[in-house]
Amino acid sequence: NAGVTQTPKFRVLKTGQSMTLLCAQDMNHEYMYWYRQDPGMGLRLIHYSVGEGTTAKGEVPDGYNVSRLKKQNFLLGLESAAPSQTSVYFCASSWGRGPSSQPQHFGDGTRLSIL
Amino acid sequence: AQSVAQPEDQVNVAEGNPLTVKCTYSVSGNPYLFWYVQYPNRGLQFLLKYITGDNLVKGSYGFEAEFNKSQTSFHLKKPSALVSDSALYFCAVRDPTGAGSYQLTFGKGTKLSVIP
Numbered sequence: 001n002a003g004v005t006q007t008p009k010f011r012v013l014k015t016g017q018s019m020t021l022l023c024a025q026d027m028n029h030e031y032m033y034w035y036r037q038d039p040g041m042g043l044r045l046i047h048y049s050v051g052e053g054t055t056a057k058g059e060v061p062d063g064y065n066v067s068r069l070k071k072q073n074f075l076l077g078l079e080s081a082a083p084s085q086t087s088v089y090f091c092a093s094s095w096g097r098g099p100s101s102q103p104q105h106f107g108d109g110t111r112l113s114i115l
Numbered sequence: 116a117q118s119v120a121q122p123e124d125q126v127n128v129a130e131g132n133p134l135t136v137k138c139t140y141s142v143s144g145n146p147y148l149f150w151y152v153q154y155p156n157r158g159l160q161f162l163l164k165y166i167t168g169d170n171l172v173k174g175s176y177g178f179e180a181e182f183n184k185s186q187t188s189f190h191l192k193k194p195s196a197l198v199s200d201s202a203l204y205f206c207a208v209r210d211p212t213g214a215g216s217y218q219l220t221f222g223k224g225t226k227l228s229v230i231p
Contacts, residue, residue: 004158033219040124042205042221043159058218090158102166102209103149104219106158 002026006091006107013081013114021076021110023091031094032074033058033104034066036087043090049074050096081114088112117142117210121222128196129230136191136225138206147209148189149219150180152202159205165189176200196229203227 007022023032030051035043045058049068063085065077074093078085088111092104118141128134140146147166151159163174170182180191189206206222 040223042119042223044221045218048218092159102147103151103161103164104159106151106160108156108158 004091004093004105004107006089006110008110009108010111011113013078013112015081015083015114017081018077018079019081019112020078021089021091021112023074023076023093023107024072025074025091025093025105026072027093027105028071029093029105030071030096031104032068033092033094034064034074034076035090035092036060037090037109038087046076046089083114086112086114117146117208117218117220119206119208119220119222121204121206121225123225124223125226125228127228127230130198131195134193134196134200134227134229136204136206136227138189138191138222139187140189140206140208141187142208142210144210144212147211148180148182149207149209150174150178150189150191151205151207151221153205153224154202162191162204198229198231201227201229 004025033048034046037043044060047066049055052071055066067075088109090109091107094104120139149164150162153159165172165182173179203224205224207219
């Protein structure tokens, strides 16, 4: 019973490099989310998806792209990493947005440092 | 726009004493409210939620929260704190009818330390 799995757990990048963070869920959830967590700022939504093949912008989407080619996977891409993107990234999933479909289930995070 | 405030960055409580972690919210409609807990190097774990109905909500690990519409508050409580309750606690809100109805807005978090 894995739930939400994020890969990798840690990564160090140089400014300008690109990378992709992978999120996989085995709960057949329709909705998936990417958040970033920064000290003293809580979690902020980057992008989300309400189903396979769909994506939408959240609160802080600039500098990131996402794809949801398969229902169980949600990828977060950094095309040209910047030091401001140093953060802990969390993926989450949920059945939907109605009351019976909550809460969101979270992965354990990817700790990303941009030098 | 929806928002959440957790007025205390840190709460210290002695083991065995009752604990309260405060949360106030702002939404234009009727809110969905949540509490999550985060242990070091882990993701957020769901504790409890208020959608509708009874204002007192019971959740995991003996936690409960009281929804107060007039005060726009959703404080987290536990009658007797354990050292293992020490963690970072997040309050979150959704306005299910608003333009950002897919979005869960989180507070900045409150670090709870239970002192043996």
